[in-house]
Amino acid sequence: MKKTEVPAFDMVVFGATGDLAMRKLIPALFYRCRDGQLPDDGRIIGASRGDLSRDEFIAKVREASDRFIPRKFCEQEAWDRFEARLDYLKVDAKNGDDYAALANVLNEAPDRVRVIYLATGSSLFGPVCEHLKAHGVVTPQTRVVLEKPLGNDLESARAINDRVCSILDEAQVYRIDHYLGKEPVQNLMVLRFGNILFESLWHRKYIDHIQISVAETVGVEGRVEFYDNTGAMRDMVQSHLLQLLCIVAMEPPSSVDPDAVRDEKLKVLRSMRPIEGRDVDTMVVRGQYRKGVVGTEMVPGYRDEERVSSTSSTETFVAMKVMIDNWRWAQVPFYVRTGKRMPRRTSEILVQFKDVPHSLFDRDGRGLQPNQLVIRLQPKEGIRLRVSGKRLGTGMSVRPLELNLGENQRKKQHVPDAYERLLMDAISGNATLFVRRDEMEAAWRWIQPIIDHWEESDDDPYPYVSSTSGPNAAAALLAKDQRAWDEEAEE
Numbered sequence: 001m002k003k004t005e006v007p008a009f010d011m012v013v014f015g016a017t018g019d020l021a022m023r024k025l026i027p028a029l030f031y032r033c034r035d036g037q038l039p040d041d042g043r044i045i046g047a048s049r050g051d052l053s054r055d056e057f058i059a060k061v062r063e064a065s066d067r068f069i070p071r072k073f074c075e076q077e078a079w080d081r082f083e084a085r086l087d088y089l090k091v092d093a094k095n096g097d098d099y100a101a102l103a104n105v106l107n108e109a110p111d112r113v114r115v116i117y118l119a120t121g122s123s124l125f126g127p128v129c130e131h132l133k134a135h136g137v138v139t140p141q142t143r144v145v146l147e148k149p150l151g152n153d154l155e156s157a158r159a160i161n162d163r164v165c166s167i168l169d170e171a172q173v174y175r176i177d178h179y180l181g182k183e184p185v186q187n188l189m190v191l192r193f194g195n196i197l198f199e200s201l202w203h204r205k206y207i208d209h210i211q212i213s214v215a216e217t218v219g220v221e222g223r224v225e226f227y228d229n230t231g232a233m234r235d236m237v238q239s240h241l242l243q244l245l246c247i248v249a250m251e252p253p254s255s256v257d258p259d260a261v262r263d264e265k266l267k268v269l270r271s272m273r274p275i276e277g278r279d280v281d282t283m284v285v286r287g288q289y290r291k292g293v294v295g296t297e298m299v300p301g302y303r304d305e306e307r308v309s310s311t312s313s314t315e316t317f318v319a320m321k322v323m324i325d326n327w328r329w330a331q332v333p334f335y336v337r338t339g340k341r342m343p344r345r346t347s348e349i350l351v352q353f354k355d356v357p358h359s360l361f362d363r364d365g366r367g368l369q370p371n372q373l374v375i376r377l378q379p380k381e382g383i384r385l386r387v388s389g390k391r392l393g394t395g396m397s398v399r400p401l402e403l404n405l406g407e408n409q410r411k412k413q414h415v416p417d418a419y420e421r422l423l424m425d426a427i428s429g430n431a432t433l434f435v436r437r438d439e440m441e442a443a444w445r446w447i448q449p450i451i452d453h454w455e456e457s458d459d460d461p462y463p464y465v466s467s468t469s470g471p472n473a474a475a476a477l478l479a480k481d482q483r484a485w486d487e488e489a490e491e
């Protein structure tokens with residue numbers, strides 16, 4: 001990862017003992033420290049309700065790091081340098097009295113950048129900001145990072161934003177969507193706007209359709225309370241999938257300044273054709289997994305999971321057809337899909353170009369395939385362009401070729417995680433890859449009629465067997481347009 005200097009900082013992580021902090025944030029900070037990107041004046045202060053000493057917190061961090069940081073990257077010298085930055089304070093986000101100790105620690109360095117990372121449920125975002133303000137902790141150099149999901153619908157998202165923005169300027173609020181920090185997503189922007197080749201083909205004349213898929217093999221795991229009130233539409237579509245759609249569909253911004261990029265993403269969200277009322281039933285498919293065999297193990301269906309009601313109508317799968325009503329994308333469908341208990345864990349964007357207007361080769365139609373650009377975010381990041389080439393030999397037979405447009409990573413190299421990039425951006429004050437309030441609310445506004453329709457309906461989500469590609473209705477959504485989901489297996 002190219003190192004850009006970051007200024008002296010104090011980072012306070014609320015929710016520091018939680019899954020996100022231990023699995024993603026702490027390792028990301030460790031790698032940046034190991035790489036020498038963190039300045040000597042850079043403290044990381046964990047906060048949660050647990051009554052832990054600094055040593056006890058460090059022991060927890062160490063234990064988690066043994067699981068989440070491969071031993072070969074965790075040299076003793078690098079770990080010692082990292083550990084020296086760590087501190088811990090018991091702060092109940094809702095209890096004003098607990099903030100005095102935090103204010104004392106931060107006020108030892110009043111001019112430093114302060115990043116307050118809220119890795120907690122969004123109901124705490126307002127109270128934390130208010131208590132920080134009351135204790136004089138909010139300086140012009142303070143930034144607050146808010147984890148998704150922010151709210152549970154448009155109204156609650158607005159209410160949280162109102163509270164946070166009554167304390168902080170919008171420029172100090174960093175709403176994180178870690179998909180935007182993924183290398184291929186940034187590479188897609190470079191491919192689109194750094195090459196005349198792609199951008200000149202990037203519209204309705206040459207593109208047939210676009211697919212955006214995020215598939216997980218896991219079920220609801222231990223997050224039942226959260227998930228059963230959330231579902232795939234709120235958890236994945238409102239944030240990650242619509243953000244990816246914006247990056248694919250936006251017009252070239254005039255610069256990479258945060259507002260220039262976010263203005264263009266907002267225009268996409270505002271151009272998306274609303275799906276309301278009965279259109280929801282024809283344009284959107286929701287599903288819910290049933291029991292099935294994953295590997296060699298029989299796994300329970302969603303309604304059989306512990307603490308899930310046997311009548312729950314929470315969707316674990318969504319597929320939909322989105323139309324963007326502007327000059328560039330008129331009549332080009334964006335098919336968007338996400339689900340749990342899918343056969344493979346994969347996140348990818350597929351740009352399917354149109355057929356050649358007249359086929360000279362393979363008149364029987366066997367070899368000549370339309371060009372595809374595949375941007376894979378996981379499990380193996382990369383960008384590939386599928387084209388047609390000539391098969392070696394005397395005839396004119398055609399074969400598919402794949403051009404790798406990403407950088408080849410060396411096997412022993414650590415591949416930086418999206419959080420590494422985004423945490424450094426937050427410390428440096430670069431909000432380009434964070435979501436602005438109006439964008440986030442536009443995304444909620446767009447999905448709200450779909451959620452409302454489902455809540456008013458007596459219909460259940462379509463069932464699908466675990467470890468299959470979702471309900472048949474999802475395949476039918478594309479089949480009625482004479483198209484199919486890209487199911488190419490690649491690990």
Ligand SMILES: NC(=O)c1ccc[n+]([C@@H]2O[C@H](COP(=O)([O-])OP(=O)(O)OC[C@H]3O[C@@H](n4cnc5c(N)ncnc54)[C@H](OP(=O)(O)O)[C@@H]3O)[C@@H](O)[C@H]2O)c1
Nearest residue numbers: 015016017018019020048049050092093119120121147148
């Ligand atoms: N896990 C992920 O991969 C992931 C990914 C994206 C977004 N998120 C979001 O990030 C947030 C945290 O997720 P998580 O999975 O880390 O949850 P988690 O494992 O339940 O951890 C929650 C953390 O918040 C702390 N906490 C709870 N109430 C608190 C309070 N009143 N004051 C101070 N600290 C409090 C908890 O510690 P104490 O109980 O000791 O206070 C714990 O450290 C959630 O909103 C989640 O939706 C998570």
